[in-house]
Amino acid sequence: MKTPFGLLTYCSNIHPGEDWKHHFSVLQSSIPEIKNSVSKDAPMGIGLRLANQASLDLSETTNFEAFQNWLSANDCYVFTMNGFPYGGFHDVVVKDQVHAPDWTTNDRVQYTIRMFKLLAKLLPADMQEGGISTSPLSYRFWWKIESKNPLETLHHATTLATQKMLLVLDELIAIKEATGKVLHLDIEPEPDGILENSTEFITWYEDYLRPIAIQYFAQKGISTEETLAILHTHIQLCYDVCHFAVSYEKPKVVVEKLAKANIAVGKIQISSAIKVNFTNDAETKLKAIAQYDEASYLHQVIARKADGTFEKYQDLNLAIEDYQTGKHEEWRVHFHVPLFIEQYGELSSTQSDIVDTLAIHKQKPFTNHLEIETYTWGVLPPEVQVPLNESIAREVTWVKGLL
Template sequence: MEIKGFQLSYCSNIHPGESWEATFENLKKYIPEVKERLNCQGDFGIGLRLSHEASLVLEQPEILQEFQAWLARENAYVFTMNGFPYGDFHRTTVKDQVHFPDWTTEARRDYTICSFRILAQLLPEGLDGGISTSPVSYRHWFQSEDDLKAGMETATQHLLEVAAALYQIKKETGKTLHLDIEPEPDGILENSDEMLWLFTDWLIPKGRVWLAEKLGVSQEFAEEIIKEHIQVCYDVCHFAIVYEKPADTFAKFEKAGIKIGKIQISAALRVLIPELPDARDLLKVNLLPFEESTYLHQVVAKTASGGLNSYPDLPDALQVLESTKETEWRIHFHVPVFLDNYGTLASTQDQISIVLNEILKNPSRTNHLEVETYTWEVLPEDTRLSLGESISRELAWVIEKLN
């Protein structure tokens, strides 16, 4: 839906199911309910998550036509997609496998290009469309600098091949599509500086030469193609976890000429570490319900001197809670955005408000907003609502903030 000039939706990765049949059934069940709960009178935007399996089905012309007919009947449209999880994302152990296959593989490249071909046909005229994706790979899979360099060489080539495909789609259809790379803790790219490194050390030096030769354009125009078709997915939760200030991050990207294709509206868990042993024991008890086996819940801790320490998963951090000198933890657990606390635990909801204020002051920063809380099934029971109510309350909270 369009609010204040922004395209707003929720990400359908909230729904379990990897097949197109399961994906479509969830959309048919929940989109009308959410529209009714929000009293949405206009067209309703969808943030579509397609697994690789589902994308192979939906690209078939008769299946795609059926979906387009349903969208028309429901006054709904697709403007953004989530291409980060390639395969199973619910009711199984995902953890670091959410990155697999990564950008060093042809499978990731081909899945992404297939998804863009679908988006090009679904996207309404006059809108740009984006697909968010993995931050290249999971950094702990690379055992040495040489391993990382070899992986980046291959990944960069695959990313440039996607940019070339999107340039061709624009020539054929007039539609601007962008790949939105999503930094997250323990990804190869986990903050703004590493995102800049991807452009300055890899995409632009290699892409200026390769794209210019492949497409028969100047190197200057090749760089423009890269920056138009490869952008950033700014996940508020992820950037909050690494303690970045939104205004500083936005300014950094603007100075480098890097665009933000999509802002994912999400909140992380946040806790202040108490000094007293009894209070730490209680904190551990309150955090244990969030120690679950489906997703990685990376922890970034701040020390009294302002330094940062990282833990690959919440259980690793809990092992040192009794003795740590750290003062604050931010935990990669996507919690409902309309709550700022969970009993004795807090969230980074304030970062969402700051981000929304920043883009209201400067709407040119992005026009795609997508609420992304996908952990409803693994949240502690006392924080759960029905799925339709959960989605609606999150969107309503964002709409209120924007207005």
């Protein structure tokens, strides 16, 4: 829906369905109820998540036209999409496979191009901008810092992934020339991705993306200045508030760094992580956080010590196993929890990072797209679960209040 500070929606990755028939049926049963609660008298945007199979299904003319007709009949539209999880995302063990296939593969390239072709047709006639969020290249632990085989290294993966991404960029340029629509690929740093935080993202953008793109487009007769403008328009950052909070990054600092580097933000994913303060009642809090150790998703932990240094864990169970009294003052846990709750009994959330990020955005807007992303309702402890559609509506209402 339109707000004074951009288009606001929620991401449909909370809804199951890896094929289009299943996913569409869930959207049909959920969205009208949610819209009636949060945008009864105005059009409502949808942040559409399509798995690979669903993207293939929706590319079929009959399915696409039926979806367009449904959107029109229900006063809804699509302006942003989630192209991060390629395969199964519900009722399966996802863990590190959320990155698979990664950006070193042709499968990821073809899937993303297919998604952009769909988005170009789904964007309303009066909207010229759309974006798709995606994986931060790959999962870093699939690669080695050094290896006798250079094809196994993190450097090789980063270079190859960047080169593959330029094939999508070619498609975005062609779409703009043919339709006038400006579509951008929004890369989403997250814990244990090759790009984990703002520093790594900016370093990649400056040391890999720009030089590789300049060389690539020079062969097509495109100047360095034109190439940099193309990159600024079409390769942007997905600012996931949860992910930056887990890395203890301050929103104001991140936004200023991106502006200084002349990197655009494609969308803000409004999300909240778990925070554990171990300076008091530590044993009670350890038992509380253990309830969130579930088998579906990776829940990386970044622990802060008293001296200000950090220790990282690939998953919550590893942090729990390594727990020692007094070792850490605080944990930030990559677990997307409901936005409107600040305290979870003995635990707290990084809700204040959302408040700070949106306050900065209100003062000086730095993107047109705002997308709520809480996908873990089904794996939350029972005491914090409420009906899904009601929960989504509460999140949208809470964010609208901040805006």
